[in-house]
Structure formats: structure tokens, C-alpha cells
Amino acid sequence: MKIWASLAAAVLALSAAISPAAEPRRSGYDDSSRETQAMQDDDAGNPAFLWVRQGEALWDQDCKGCHGAAGTLRGVAARYPLFDPRANRLLTLEQRIVQCRTDRMGAPAFAWDDERLLALSALVGLQSRGLPLNAEPREPFLSQGEALFRERIGQLNLSCAQCHEERAGLRLSGATIPQGHATGYPAYRLEWQGMGSLYRRLRNCLNGVRAEVFAPDSPEAAALALYLAVRAKGMRVETPAVRP
Amino acid sequence: MDRVLINVPKQVTRGVPFEIKILVSHPMESGQRRDQMGQAIPRDIINHFVAMLDGELVLEADFFPAISANPFLSFSAVAEKSGILTLAFTDDKGEVRTETAAVTVG
Numbered sequence: 001m002k003i004w005a006s007l008a009a010a011v012l013a014l015s016a017a018i019s020p021a022a023e024p025r026r027s028g029y030d031d032s033s034r035e036t037q038a039m040q041d042d043d044a045g046n047p048a049f050l051w052v053r054q055g056e057a058l059w060d061q062d063c064k065g066c067h068g069a070a071g072t073l074r075g076v077a078a079r080y081p082l083f084d085p086r087a088n089r090l091l092t093l094e095q096r097i098v099q100c101r102t103d104r105m106g107a108p109a110f111a112w113d114d115e116r117l118l119a120l121s122a123l124v125g126l127q128s129r130g131l132p133l134n135a136e137p138r139e140p141f142l143s144q145g146e147a148l149f150r151e152r153i154g155q156l157n158l159s160c161a162q163c164h165e166e167r168a169g170l171r172l173s174g175a176t177i178p179q180g181h182a183t184g185y186p187a188y189r190l191e192w193q194g195m196g197s198l199y200r201r202l203r204n205c206l207n208g209v210r211a212e213v214f215a216p217d218s219p220e221a222a223a224l225a226l227y228l229a230v231r232a233k234g235m236r237v238e239t240p241a242v243r244p
Numbered sequence: 245m246d247r248v249l250i251n252v253p254k255q256v257t258r259g260v261p262f263e264i265k266i267l268v269s270h271p272m273e274s275g276q277r278r279d280q281m282g283q284a285i286p287r288d289i290i291n292h293f294v295a296m297l298d299g300e301l302v303l304e305a306d307f308f309p310a311i312s313a314n315p316f317l318s319f320s321a322v323a324e325k326s327g328i329l330t331l332a333f334t335d336d337k338g339e340v341r342t343e344t345a346a347v348t349v350g
Binding site for chain 1: 269271
């Protein structure tokens, strides 16, 4: 991440090469190497399935009694983040799972980076693999999320849009800047040597531009996740994806 | 090593090589890294792997650092009859994990 500072300056200097990124929309998969794509394509070689397996065991133990087979949640992940009128807030899929644990099972909440939460959200996400992302463009959250996406932030004074729209396809410290579509989370990231949520990914980008990192349960995190989901509407769920 | 996924074709043909694919959850700590306090993180890798088919050795391997966390292994074997594939992994902590999978010759 330290190298981002100098490289971001170099990226900005490349403004002549800026391409209008928006269409066609490319997922991070399209921008990955063939080796990384092959890893994602083969469930027997995608390390994220170690978490899916853990999720199946947890599901049978804690969730099946109410929900039945995990397959009954097909299509659910594609609709998140979702406004919950009862709680009067926008919920990410992870927050919905934690809500089931605390409110319906009387169990303690999972921390945002708990491996069990990654395992369960990978399992629930997998049920929607291949379906088009279809989150409701709910206001005021959507506009809040878009504002966060376009606002210049951090010591590097860069917005998400400056990288993921204006400079998508260019390179930054060895990585291709993707369009930043959140189609495959939680995902196995090779750099992490492990699984991570969308929040973890966003935290990496915020740290990269030396911006203040908003908390996992903050309204900002959920609003930004909603904007990303609506921006990627119609793209296919890839969960659990493999990313460099 | 709390999770091992083994992928063997549902049915294999007698005498024809088939592919076995394995994923193992393991940190594969190389021993080359330091923590935030500058202390060396001790090496902890799977250092030995044995695959047997009905008691007959199929593959035995020593592993060394520079293999990623949660490694993926794949190799081919040939079966003359249905049997049980037994996989044993040993790591630097001395933990041994044994897993089995059925091989069905059809």
C-alpha cells in the first residue's frame, strides 16, 4: 500500500490515457489472469470452498432448523444490501446473518471479520451464483453511497470514481485497476492468502489512499455497498470469487 | 488443517488414470516473515504428504516453504478395483490429519 502514493501520482499524470470506463462493464474476473480465472472456475481448486464447507457445517448446526436447506436462500444474496423496515436501516448480507444470530438465536454477534461469518456469507452467496445482481435502488442510501464514491478522500485526495471509472484498465503497482464491481464477495484474495468480505476490500482501498476508514457497521459502509450493488445491477453473482 | 476437500471423479475406469484434487486449509507459514514486533514467525507448513489406495502407496512427497496458504494439490492415479483412498498430511507442529475418499471403479 505504501507504494500507492508515488504510483497514484504517476497514474494521475497519465490523464491523457484516460478511457471512459463505464461500458461494457467488466467484472474483476475479466481483468484477472487466466490462472486466477481457472482457480475461480473450478470449485475443486477454488480455496474459498474451504469456507463454503465450514459454512455448510455451521448452517446444519444453527440455521437449518428455521430455514431448511441452504438452497432455499437462492436469490437472496443478489438482493443485498436491503432495507429492513423493522430495524429501520440498510443491512448488508453479513449484517442480516448477524441479525439472525443475535435476534433469533440469542447468540452473540460475530465480529465483522469472524471466519464463521465469512463461511456463512460465502455459503449464502454461493446459492445465488450466476444470478443477476438486483439490489433495490433505495433512497436516501443510494445517493449517499454515490456521493461517497465520487468524493475525493484521503491524503492522496482521490475518489473511488477516479480509479474505478476514469482509470479502470490502467495499472497501479502491478495490479490492473478494475472497474470495482462487487460481484464476488466474500472472495478469496491471493494477496490476503485468505477470505475477505467486501468491507475488507473497501478498507484496503481506503487505506490505499490514506483515508479515514469507516467502521464495518457504519451507515457509510452499507450505503457504499448499496451503490456498488446498484452500479453492478444485472451483472452475475460470482461468489465466492478469486481475486489477485 | 481443520478442513480438507477431496475431489475424486464419481466413477473411474479400470486402468485409466484419473485426477485427484485436494484443498487443505493451512497457514503454510514460511518461517521467513516477522510479526509487527520484529519477531520471527515460526515456520509452520505441511511438510509431508502420503496418499495410499487400499494400503498401496500412490504418492509420497516432502513439502518445503514457498507453497501458498490453503494449498491445492493435484495428481493422477490408476485403480484396478474400487477402494479407499487415504491421504495423510503432517505439519511442523506434528499434527497429522488423515482423510479418506472412496474410489469407485465402474
